[in-house]
Amino acid sequence: MSIEFVRRVDGLTYRYRRDGEFNGRPMFKRLDLDLWCRWLPERGWCTVTVDGTANGWPLSGRTGEGAFPTLGPWRSWKAGKSYLYDLRGTDGPAAGTGGLTAR
Secondary structure (H helix, E strand, O other), rough: OOOEEOOOOOEEEEEEEEEEEEEOOEEEEOOOOOOOOEEEEEOEEEOOOOOOOOOEEOOOOOOOOOOOOEEEEEEEEEEEEEEEEEEEEEEOOOOOOOOEEOO
């Protein structure tokens, strides 16, 4: 199962592949760097650096108890810059959704 974040301003795409579990939910590792999309009890679904610093979240806010990251718009924040992305599922049991659900 894989996901991708597509940056709205220019279409730049970051691909993530499922890589184990964290806090009882699947986690996804970015293919080109040590960045993760995972669920944290205090924050819900977010993207995090290798040291655990959260730097991206769904625009819908804290996503609570969902088993997978929320599809749709996400906002990142790093080094004084913010970008809007669309999270998409790229494969999996539900065609076109990667088994994930939109909110």
